[in-house]
Amino acid sequence: MKHLLEVRALHVHFDTPQGVVRANNGINLALSAGNSLGIMGESGCGKTVLILSLLRLQQPGVILDGSIWFDGREVTRLTQKQMQMVRGRGIALIPQNHSTALNPAYTIGEQLGETLARRGGETGLWHMLRAGTPGAGAPGYENLRCVLSDLGFNDEAVLRRLLASYPHELSGGMMQRVLIAMALLLEPKLVIADEPTTALDRATRAETLDLLGRLSGNTTLMVVSHEVETVASICNRVAVMYGGRIVESGITGQVFKNPHHPYTRILLQSQQLIRGKPVSITAGALDMVSFPPGCPFHPFCPQAMPLCSIEEPQETVSDGGSVCCHLYAGGKTCSK
Amino acid sequence: MMKPAGLFRRNPLIFSGSALAALFILAALFSPWLAPHDPWQYQQAFLRPSWEHLLGTNDVGQDIFSELLTAGRVSLVVGFTAALVAAAAGVAIGILAGFRRGILDEVLMGATDVVLVIPTLPLVVLVSVYLGPSLPGISLLIGLTMWPSIARVIRSRVLSLRQAGYVESARALGAGDWWIMSRHVLPNVLPLLLAKFVLTMAGAMLIEASISFLGLGDPAAKSWGMMLQYAFTRGGFIREMWWWYLPPGLAIALVIFALNLINLGFEEQTDPRLKRALER
Numbered sequence: 001m002k003h004l005l006e007v008r009a010l011h012v013h014f015d016t017p018q019g020v021v022r023a024n025n026g027i028n029l030a031l032s033a034g035n036s037l038g039i040m041g042e043s044g045c046g047k048t049v050l051i052l053s054l055l056r057l058q059q060p061g062v063i064l065d066g067s068i069w070f071d072g073r074e075v076t077r078l079t080q081k082q083m084q085m086v087r088g089r090g091i092a093l094i095p096q097n098h099s100t101a102l103n104p105a106y107t108i109g110e111q112l113g114e115t116l117a118r119r120g121g122e123t124g125l126w127h128m129l130r131a132g133t134p135g136a137g138a139p140g141y142e143n144l145r146c147v148l149s150d151l152g153f154n155d156e157a158v159l160r161r162l163l164a165s166y167p168h169e170l171s172g173g174m175m176q177r178v179l180i181a182m183a184l185l186l187e188p189k190l191v192i193a194d195e196p197t198t199a200l201d202r203a204t205r206a207e208t209l210d211l212l213g214r215l216s217g218n219t220t221l222m223v224v225s226h227e228v229e230t231v232a233s234i235c236n237r238v239a240v241m242y243g244g245r246i247v248e249s250g251i252t253g254q255v256f257k258n259p260h261h262p263y264t265r266i267l268l269q270s271q272q273l274i275r276g277k278p279v280s281i282t283a284g285a286l287d288m289v290s291f292p293p294g295c296p297f298h299p300f301c302p303q304a305m306p307l308c309s310i311e312e313p314q315e316t317v318s319d320g321g322s323v324c325c326h327l328y329a330g331g332k333t334c335s336k
Numbered sequence: 337m338m339k340p341a342g343l344f345r346r347n348p349l350i351f352s353g354s355a356l357a358a359l360f361i362l363a364a365l366f367s368p369w370l371a372p373h374d375p376w377q378y379q380q381a382f383l384r385p386s387w388e389h390l391l392g393t394n395d396v397g398q399d400i401f402s403e404l405l406t407a408g409r410v411s412l413v414v415g416f417t418a419a420l421v422a423a424a425a426g427v428a429i430g431i432l433a434g435f436r437r438g439i440l441d442e443v444l445m446g447a448t449d450v451v452l453v454i455p456t457l458p459l460v461v462l463v464s465v466y467l468g469p470s471l472p473g474i475s476l477l478i479g480l481t482m483w484p485s486i487a488r489v490i491r492s493r494v495l496s497l498r499q500a501g502y503v504e505s506a507r508a509l510g511a512g513d514w515w516i517m518s519r520h521v522l523p524n525v526l527p528l529l530l531a532k533f534v535l536t537m538a539g540a541m542l543i544e545a546s547i548s549f550l551g552l553g554d555p556a557a558k559s560w561g562m563m564l565q566y567a568f569t570r571g572g573f574i575r576e577m578w579w580w581y582l583p584p585g586l587a588i589a590l591v592i593f594a595l596n597l598i599n600l601g602f603e604e605q606t607d608p609r610l611k612r613a614l615e616r
Contacts, residue, residue, distance in 0.1 A: 055508055057508060085510065086510070087507070087508055087509060088508070088509035092508075093505070095504065097501050100500060100501030101502055101504075102501075103502040103506075103520050103523075106523070114519065115509065118510060179505070182509065
């Protein structure tokens with residue numbers, strides 16, 4: 001089956017005064033339509049850079065090498081004008097920080113109206129000035145009502161009040177839902193949620209997880225999170241990132257039940273999802289500038305071998321997943 | 337966002353400034369009906385204030401009170417037009433430079449710095465000597481020398497706005513630069529622009545008055561600066577006719593004071609930290 005999204009050997013580097021930061025260092029990724037993929041990893045492992053690169057918004061980072069195939073097109077070769085059609089209508093991003101993602105100068109209705117105008121491909125000045133709160137009967141209003149009622153605003157009075165309010169009048173959970181609605185209004189082929197549950201309280205979090213879980217049933221979804229719980233409840237596939245690479249990927253249930261890569265095991269242990277004493281690896285977070293040779297995880301790996309510090313491990317593909325570790329280089333099965 | 341009416345009621349600075357400015361604007365606007373005499377009509381010269389001539393008459397016998405009301409029109413219109421030109425140029429250049437960055441930013445800010453260091457008054461004096469006295473010319477000229485400070489302030493605000501979450505999410509949903517600049521950046525710099533506009537108008541009025549006082553204004557159009565100039569050259573000061581030279585000077589001072597009050601109120605409103613600092 002043809003993949004909706006396929007990333008091959010993606011390298012994204014940042015040139016900083018301290019040296020070159022290798023934020024993405026050879027990412028391979030594939031996602032078929034209808035699936036939902038969770039991307040996990042600690043802060044600074046390159047998750048956000050990866051999804052921004054898919055939209056070509058990784059500046060000042062530079063895509064040095066690799067290709068991104070989305071819906072039959074090579075994203076890295078598109079012009080800025082073509083990219084504007086991919087952003088939103090092809091790949092829609094639900095931004096990480098919901099409290100700043102809405103413009104304080106407009107009502108929710110005006111901002112959703114703007115999104116509706118964009119969906120029609122209207123980018124002219126006239127459409128921009130006209131894009132206001134869609135009233136009942138306006139083109140797209142039914143669509144708006146449909147999306148918002150799926151998100152829990154199913155009462156007509158509640159909906160009207162929501163459209164008339166400014167962002168500062170909303171709670172965090174409501175803002176989150178508005179942002180999800182904004183992404184869905186564009187009817188994208190792929191929805192990306194960047195850290196959808198951080199900065200939310202327990203109740204709102206559960207609500208958001210529930211929403212995204214239902215969403216994953218009828219659209220292709222990519223969720224970036226450092227929380228195992230989020231990925232486990234939404235995604236049917238998971239990719240674990242470390243040091244700008246995907247170290248392990250596979251079907252969520254299998255990876256979580258039987259992690260192969262030592263890093264995955266430690267990550268799961270740290271969030272107490274598998275048995276074993278939580279291990280701290282914060283003693284030495286990976287320095288992304290002076291990258292260690294060989295496997296990036298070997299300085300912290302409890303199962304490191306001499307080979308690990310010399311040679312970079314290659315990807316080993318096995319039943320529906322892959323792992324990037326010398327332990328499995330010979331096609332060996334997992335031995336604890 | 338606050339309703340404009342609430343802004344006037346809640347901020348005493350804006351309220352008092354607007355009331356004072358409105359007094360002068362309305363007086364100028366309705367001067368044909370308010371003025372007791374035709375300001376151009378020659379009557380008896382050098383009359384002292386009386387009920388017939390509230391502020392007396394000048395050297396050619398024109399009623400000074402009627403002159404004062406009419407002259408406000410030119411002073412205010414020149415100030416307003418100049419501020420409009422400066423604000424339009426300043427906001428366009430500021431947003432473009434701050435949002436696009438790169439080489440465009442360098443070029444535009446370089447130009448801004450150059451215009452910023454040119455002393456406004458001597459330049460306007462020099463150019464108006466060559467161009468001759470014309471109101472639209474002077475308004476445009478003043479406006480074209482006053483945009484740099486607006487451009488700088490707007491640019492620095494845009495530098496932080498371009499990093500705002502909603503700008504990034506608009507871009508992620510496929511919005512282009514022009515769309516973001518006009519739909520998302522512009523409305524968020526408007527409060528700042530309004531404050532700067534009022535301040536620029538005050539500055540422009542002062543420059544217009546200076547030029548007119550130097551005798552470089554349009555002699556066919558009465559302005560407060562022009563009245564001062566006639567009072568100075570035609571013996572108003574020597575004869576100690578304070579009712580001739582004091583009112584136009586006071587009018588200029590009061591309007592500028594009112595505009596500064598409004599500006600202060602706007603700044604306090606957009607940056608509440610300022611208010612706390614003032615109260616301390």
